[in-house]
Amino acid sequence: MEIHHRHLGAIAYSEDDVITFPLGLLGFLKFKRYLLLQKESTAPFVWMVSVDNPDLSFPLLDPKRFCTDYNPNITRRDLSEISAENPQSLQMYSIITVQQDAHSATANLSGPILVNREQRIGKQLVLLDDRYSTKHRILNS
Amino acid sequence: MLVLTRRLGETIVIGDDIVIKIVDIHGKQIRVGIEAPTEVSVYRGEIYDRIMLENKAAAQAGNNHEALTELKTLLVSDEKVNSR
Numbered sequence: 001m002e003i004h005h006r007h008l009g010a011i012a013y014s015e016d017d018v019i020t021f022p023l024g025l026l027g028f029l030k031f032k033r034y035l036l037l038q039k040e041s042t043a044p045f046v047w048m049v050s051v052d053n054p055d056l057s058f059p060l061l062d063p064k065r066f067c068t069d070y071n072p073n074i075t076r077r078d079l080s081e082i083s084a085e086n087p088q089s090l091q092m093y094s095i096i097t098v099q100q101d102a103h104s105a106t107a108n109l110s111g112p113i114l115v116n117r118e119q120r121i122g123k124q125l126v127l128l129d130d131r132y133s134t135k136h137r138i139l140n141s
Numbered sequence: 142m143l144v145l146t147r148r149l150g151e152t153i154v155i156g157d158d159i160v161i162k163i164v165d166i167h168g169k170q171i172r173v174g175i176e177a178p179t180e181v182s183v184y185r186g187e188i189y190d191r192i193m194l195e196n197k198a199a200a201q202a203g204n205n206h207e208a209l210t211e212l213k214t215l216l217v218s219d220e221k222v223n224s225r
Contacts, residue, residue, distance in 0.1 A: 007206055023182075026193040028200070044216055045209065058199050059209055065216070077179045097199040102212035108199065111192035126184045126192055134195040139215060 003054040008037060008047060011054075018051055019115055021122045022081070026111070031056055034122070036115065046093060048113070060093035063109060066138045072112060072127050082116040082123050089118035096138070106135040 002012050018033050025031070033051040044065065050056040063070045072092075084090055092114055094107040109132035115122040145153060153161045158178050165172035175183050202208075 025196050026189065027196040042213070045213060056200055058196075059202075061216075080179065095196065095199045096202075096209075096212075097195060098202045098205045098208040098212060099198070101208050102215055105208070105212050108192065108195045110188060111195065124192070124196075126182070126188060128185060128188075134191045138212070 003035075003049070003051060005047070005049055005054050005057060008039065008042070008049070011035065011037065011049065013051070016120075019120045019122045021124070023123060025058075025124050026126070028056060036060070045096070048093075048095075059096045059098075060113060061096055061107060061138070063092060063094040063107060063112065066107065067109060067136060070109065070132075072109075072125065072132060073129055074114065074125065078114065078123060078125055082114060082121040083119045084116045086118065089116055091115045091117055094136075097135070103139055105138045107138050108134045109136045110134045 001014065002010055004010055013035055017035055019036055021032050021034060023029070023032075028050075031050040031052055035047075035049045035051060037047040037049060039047075044061060046060040046062075048058045048060050082090075092112050094109055094112055096105060096107055098105045110127050110129070111134060112125050112127070113122060114125055147153065147163050149163055149166055151163055155161065158176075159181065160174075160176040162174040162176075163171060164174045177183055
């Protein structure tokens with residue numbers, strides 16, 4: 001199967017590559033199936049692209065890159081929702097927002113994306129944690 | 142909207158398995174305890190709204206390819222500096 005993305009071009013994928021977000025993302029509840037694309041040309045970004053609507057995509061980064069002590073509280077409920085028994089298979093990402101230029105880029109540390117790679121299930125957490133904001137400056141932070 | 146008056150320690154029951162309890166009242170602040178089954182998500186309203194807005198902004202900003210490319214370059218060069 002193949003979809004077309006405006007930056008990444010043609011993307012060939014198989015069902016095994018699709019990660020399901022049973023609850024969708026807040027504001028985009030209709031779209032539940034995504035690809036997480038990591039290309040050498042776009043590294044360190046990982047692109048999260050909706051399989052059902054490739055116009056809907058999000059650039060992601062590993063939050064440890066710019067917030068080394070990032071340590072959000074993940075609840076047992078969160079873990080059970082993505083069927084995670086093995087923490088080793090978990091991967092955490094922050095959604096990046098770039099408004100005008102690179103220096104204004106922010107990361108959403110309050111709503112991280114948690115993915116169970118083994119089971120291919122993901123969830124956007126909504127942290128009950130005041131330490132982290134939705135607009136964490138990436139550069140000079 | 143249904144509006145109920147409650148006193149400290151009193152509860153509101155929603156359906157068969159959601160209980161909301163007024164745990165503490167201190168001036169303008171009220172502490173609320175919530176018991177709900179695991180499949181029911183509980184959020185602070187303003188954080189829920191903020192994340193929804195940020196998702197929409199990020200989806201829009203994904204179009205800003207130039208800025209993303211610039212950010213990518215800066216991040217990679219940052220790393221080289223840090224690893225020296």
